[in-house]
Amino acid sequence: MAVRQDEAVEREVRIAARPETVFEFLVDPEKQILWMGRRAELDARPGGIYRVEINDQSTARGEFVEVDPPSRVLMTFGWEGQEAAEGAHGIPPGSSRVEMTLEPDGDGTLVRLRHYGLPEQAREMHGQGWELYLGRLAVAATGGDAGPEPNLSAG
Amino acid sequence: MRALAEPNRRRILELVAGAERSAGEIAAEFDVTRPAVSQHLGVLREAGLVEERREGTRRLYRARPEGFVPLRAFLERFWDDGLERLRLAAELEEGRRRSGSSSG
Numbered sequence: 001m002a003v004r005q006d007e008a009v010e011r012e013v014r015i016a017a018r019p020e021t022v023f024e025f026l027v028d029p030e031k032q033i034l035w036m037g038r039r040a041e042l043d044a045r046p047g048g049i050y051r052v053e054i055n056d057q058s059t060a061r062g063e064f065v066e067v068d069p070p071s072r073v074l075m076t077f078g079w080e081g082q083e084a085a086e087g088a089h090g091i092p093p094g095s096s097r098v099e100m101t102l103e104p105d106g107d108g109t110l111v112r113l114r115h116y117g118l119p120e121q122a123r124e125m126h127g128q129g130w131e132l133y134l135g136r137l138a139v140a141a142t143g144g145d146a147g148p149e150p151n152l153s154a155g
Numbered sequence: 156m157r158a159l160a161e162p163n164r165r166r167i168l169e170l171v172a173g174a175e176r177s178a179g180e181i182a183a184e185f186d187v188t189r190p191a192v193s194q195h196l197g198v199l200r201e202a203g204l205v206e207e208r209r210e211g212t213r214r215l216y217r218a219r220p221e222g223f224v225p226l227r228a229f230l231e232r233f234w235d236d237g238l239e240r241l242r243l244a245a246e247l248e249e250g251r252r253r254s255g256s257s258s259g
Contacts, residue, residue, distance in 0.1 A: 009230045013238040017249030025245055035240035111241070113234055 008116035019102040019109045023070035026100060050075045061093040074099045077115065095119050163187060164195045168218055171205060175217040 015022055025031040027044035037052035037060070044067045052060045062076035078093035096117045103110045163185055170181060182192040196216055199205040208215045 007227075009227060009234065011231065011234045011238055013242050015242045015245050017245040021249045021252065022241070022245045025241055025248075031244070031248075034244040036237045109245075111238060113238060115230055115234065118230075 008114050009118075010112070010114050012110060012112045014105060014108055014110050016108045018107070019070040019104055022102055022109045022111060023073075026073050027067065027069075044073070050077070051080075062098075063094065065097070070102055072099070072101045091119060163191075164199065167192070167195055167199065168204060171216050172218040175208070175215045177213050177215055179213075181216065 025035055027042055029040040029042045032040040032042060032052060037054050039053040041049055041051040042064075043049045044064050046064060046066060048064045048067075050060070050062045050064055054060060059080040060077060061080045062078060064073065064075045066072065066074040075098055076094040076096070077098045078091045078095045080093060096115060096119070099114045099116070101112045101114075103112070166185070167181055170176060170184060178189070178193060178196065181196070182189045185192060196205060196207070200207055204219060205216050206219050208217075
């Protein structure tokens, strides 16, 4: 029962800031961690590294493919540690693509994000969600506060 | 000790994802003690990832599908959360710049 592979995850948001301002948050490591991740290594040119450490369990990793200031960034994307894709539920680094386009909208910017090319197996249940839940388990098991959501960046 | 660095727990989940299994069957798959397996199962149950059923003296376990997030739903939430933070951060920066450059 295969799911269509070309089905992308698409999201968008309108931001009351110019594309030039928004764009910096996609390519500057210091600005990157103001919205996602606690550490970032970004070399925003084709072939340059994209690495964002989200938390102890999850580090996003890929490469910039196209960098077109201030309107578009395309990068490969996956999770470190899922290279082998054991259990075949992971998203190995470089296995999918994330495209972000910034379009002027009045005095703001319409940001569109498209995450596509996900591995077929990764469309099934577990994948990263599983990993993150286990990450929560790790915290809960040691008596810490797992936080309200199964993941995201430590603001 | 972190559970993610605890591959046995992950393997237990994979084991009971497809079929219901007894604690004994699960333990037989691993090179760890039965009490250790029971402890893993306990943690997984508490987290709502695994459910237990009794059949006579046997305890049977299986993964609760509703305990997991489908990847797609996870990514939607992951990016929604990210984009919302991006919005807040960029708008803050924009406000700073506008107030900085408008004085003159």
